[in-house]
Amino acid sequence: MCLLRCVLLLLTYFQDERHPYRAEYSNCVNKLEKDLVSKYKSQFENLFKAEAPTWETHGNLMTERQVSHWFLQCLREQSLLLEIIFLYYAYFEMSPSDLLSFTKMFKEQGFGLRQTNRHLVDKSMDALVDRIGYFSSLILVEGMDIDFLHKCALEECTEQHQFSSAADVIKGMDQLLLTFGDIPHHGPVLLAWVLLRHTLRPEESSPVIRRIGNTALQLEVFKYISTMLKGLGVSGNNVRGHTKINQSDSNLSTMGQTKELSKDLRDQTVDLHKAGTGYKTIREQL
Numbered sequence: 001m002c003l004l005r006c007v008l009l010l011l012t013y014f015q016d017e018r019h020p021y022r023a024e025y026s027n028c029v030n031k032l033e034k035d036l037v038s039k040y041k042s043q044f045e046n047l048f049k050a051e052a053p054t055w056e057t058h059g060n061l062m063t064e065r066q067v068s069h070w071f072l073q074c075l076r077e078q079s080l081l082l083e084i085i086f087l088y089y090a091y092f093e094m095s096p097s098d099l100l101s102f103t104k105m106f107k108e109q110g111f112g113l114r115q116t117n118r119h120l121v122d123k124s125m126d127a128l129v130d131r132i133g134y135f136s137s138l139i140l141v142e143g144m145d146i147d148f149l150h151k152c153a154l155e156e157c158t159e160q161h162q163f164s165s166a167a168d169v170i171k172g173m174d175q176l177l178l179t180f181g182d183i184p185h186h187g188p189v190l191l192a193w194v195l196l197r198h199t200l201r202p203e204e205s206s207p208v209i210r211r212i213g214n215t216a217l218q219l220e221v222f223k224y225i226s227t228m229l230k231g232l233g234v235s236g237n238n239v240r241g242h243t244k245i246n247q248s249d250s251n252l253s254t255m256g257q258t259k260e261l262s263k264d265l266r267d268q269t270v271d272l273h274k275a276g277t278g279y280k281t282i283r284e285q286l
């Protein structure tokens with residue numbers, strides 16, 4: 001967990017010009033970048049499938065209380081791994097094939113609800129299970145690169161978006177997302193996919209896309225998004241600018257809140273947005 005928190009810290013500040021160790025953090029991220037997601041994805045899957053220890057496998061000291069502590073730590077580690085993956089894709093592009101792979105994995109896992117040891121989940125762990133679902137949904141939405149899609153649409157160059165030439169992946173995603181709709185975590189993913197499909201091919205309004213969009217609305221997606229933001233520690237007019245590292249195990253939320261932007265910075269951001277600059281580009285420029 002300590003090492004994961006260190007990686008989270010690196011990803012949080014490696015592009016922050018105000019941070020005194022930005023250059024060092026950036027060098028570390030460059031060295032980690034190649035295998036970071038694949039290793040953490042594998043680690044997450046192993047944790048998700050891990051069997052809980054018992055007195056038969058670990059001796060008489062493995063009491064029910066110890067098993068409960070083990071599972072709580074397992075959930076915390078899963079949540080932290082997903083947060084790191086999400087933050088990684090906030091800066092680096094996800095390939096269409098990786099999006100399909102993540103979608104299949106999260107569907108199989110029920111967005112965190114089908115834990116191998118779900119019989120050990122008690123009410124005190126609900127926030128962590130929800131958090132795993134939130135980040136599963138956010139990773140898929142981030143993988144669609146809606147910021148870049150918006151920029152491409154404004155500049156009328158949607159063919160530059162990575163999904164414009166990924167017909168096989170689009171077909172696979174369509175078929176997969178048609179099976180979504182039984183849990184609220186699906187809502188933002190379905191809504192983002194409809195936006196992506198319609199923006200890339202506005203002339204194409206197939207029954208499949210309409211069905212996916214209707215499912216998102218039936219899941220009360222906007223209500224879910226509000227609940228998700230509250231669950232991740234974002235409230236009021238604050239926006240998520242960086243991730244805050246937990247200082248104690250009792251604090252389940254690692255989502256920090258940014259200070260209010262100065263008027264000049266707000267005006268500059270608005271001007272860039274009106275000019276059609278994507279959010280990722282704005283973040284890098286500012």
